[in-house]
Amino acid sequence: MGWAGVKALVLEAVGQIAVRRLPVPEPPAGWALVRVAWCGVCGSDMPRMFTKGAHRMPLVCGHEFAGVVAALGQGGQGVAVGDRVAVFPLIWCGACAACEAGAYVQCEAYDYLGSRRDGGFAEYVVAPVRNLLSVPSGADLAAAAMLEPAAVALHALRGCGAPLVGSDVAVFGAGPIGLLTAQWARIMGAARVIISDVVDARLETAADLGFRCLVNPSRQSAADHIQEITQGAGVAVAVEAAGVPQTLLAAIRSAGRGGRVVLLGNPSSDVTVPATLLSRVMRQEIVLCGTWNSTYSVHGGADDWRAAMAAIASGALITEPLVSHRASLDEAPDLLWAVQNRTVVASKVLLGAPLEPALLGREGIEP
Ligand SMILES: [Zn+2]
Ligand SMILES: [Zn+2]
The missing domain is CATH 3.90.180.10 (Medium-chain alcohol dehydrogenases, catalytic domain)
Structure with a gap:
């Protein structure tokens, strides 16, 4: 043939x-x-x-x-x-x-x-x-x-160990992985999900998905905005989903006392963290959490892949x-x-x- x-x-x-x-x-x-x-x-x-x-x-x-x-x-x-x-x-x-x-x-x-x-x-x-x-x-x-990025995004939030129900979560980077993470935060019961990106088109996609707290750091400091709307408390979980130094620094600045900063985006370059910010990490006991890939079980156990598949099939994850x-x-x-x-x-x-x-x-x- x-x-x-x-x-x-x-x-x-x-x-x-x-x-x-x-x-x-x-x-x-x-x-x-x-x-x-x-x-x-x-x-x-x-x-x-x-x-x-x-x-x-x-x-x-x-x-x-x-x-x-x-x-x-x-x-x-x-x-x-x-x-x-x-x-x-x-x-x-x-x-x-x-x-x-x-x-x-x-x-x-x-x-x-x-x-x-x-x-x-x-x-x-x-x-x-x-x-x-x-x-x-x-x-x-x-x-x-x-499914793969959906499972990776879920794994990032599950792995950080912070309770998400009723918590404020910030996501830096509204690419696919960021917007999947933001959706998981909402599914897992986050109070507010704040999304930051320098590209307005991505923020529009976030708006289409029903997110309301959107900030473009090329116009307004995302960390300042987050401190403002949380009345200085910061967020419980700040997810870095862009892999650039500015977003990592903004994520650290946005985390509240005992908050988690999740490193999800692949780093594109070295990052210099100012001493004042490191001092804040120490004093507020902010935890930097690495996340990698996702869990998968051969025997049908509870894993990130099956949870993500169920959420996609039910329409909960868009x-x-x-x-x-x-x-x-x-x-x-x-x-x-x-x-x-x-x-x-x-x-x-x-x-x-x-x-x-x-x-x-x-x-x-x-x-
Ligand atoms: Zn990938
Ligand atoms: Zn092996």
Whole structure:
């Protein structure tokens, strides 16, 4: 039928991305071949593709994806061909102390779809069956592709250890991860959620999601505004979700006594913290909390992924307004370059296409 392999967006070298045809990946025993519907472009994919490079190249990037099971390797149990699935992108070794404790994201010898091995900017990808989470009927595959950042945002708030019910929470950075975090804070019972961003369009998206306390620090100091509306008490939790020095400093300035400052955004550069601010951290016993990835359980235990899937499927967590662009793999190089060069302002970019039921057979993949 003239089928020439799997279409994929390949990172060949730093700044070199091209649509190529790759051989159909063969799922090993216990693995599945997944037809990708949508794969989100993560903030970390941009430096990976355009400035820093990946662990190995050529590489197919993309770790935020959902699709349909197209084939199973030997012994793949618990899913069936045709199932709609989201994919936990971290492949843990299963043999180290962290894995033994079920703390897969702390695995000492992990592999990773989209950063260490081929990921979701492709028509097909192979993943272990134990990494597949079935998508309930309430969620479409575009929403399910947002599951990874949704789980990461939830993990950030759960991990900081602060009670959220009735508390004020500030989120610095209204990109997809910031707006997911803000929604989780609201779901978890926060009294007020204050969102800060220098881009008005992102604040408008926050407003569309029903948030009312919005501040643009290019016009008004976010920390001052927060101290003002909290009558000097500061917030219980300040989440840094932009990864720039100004937002980290503003987050520290906004935290109240005993407050938590959550480091969620990938740092883009060194940060110098003024001594007066460090002194405030000490005197007010403010806690700086790192957060990393999310929890995932193979045995169906309570984890960030299942909680996020349930919230998406029920409509409690809204993902659609966070998606600014959808593009096919063929359109991806031009769009991603435009985002990189800032000629296009994007929030979440999804690469892929809606899956038609007949697609699998037509492409020649035998179920
Ligand atoms: Zn990511
Ligand atoms: Zn391990």
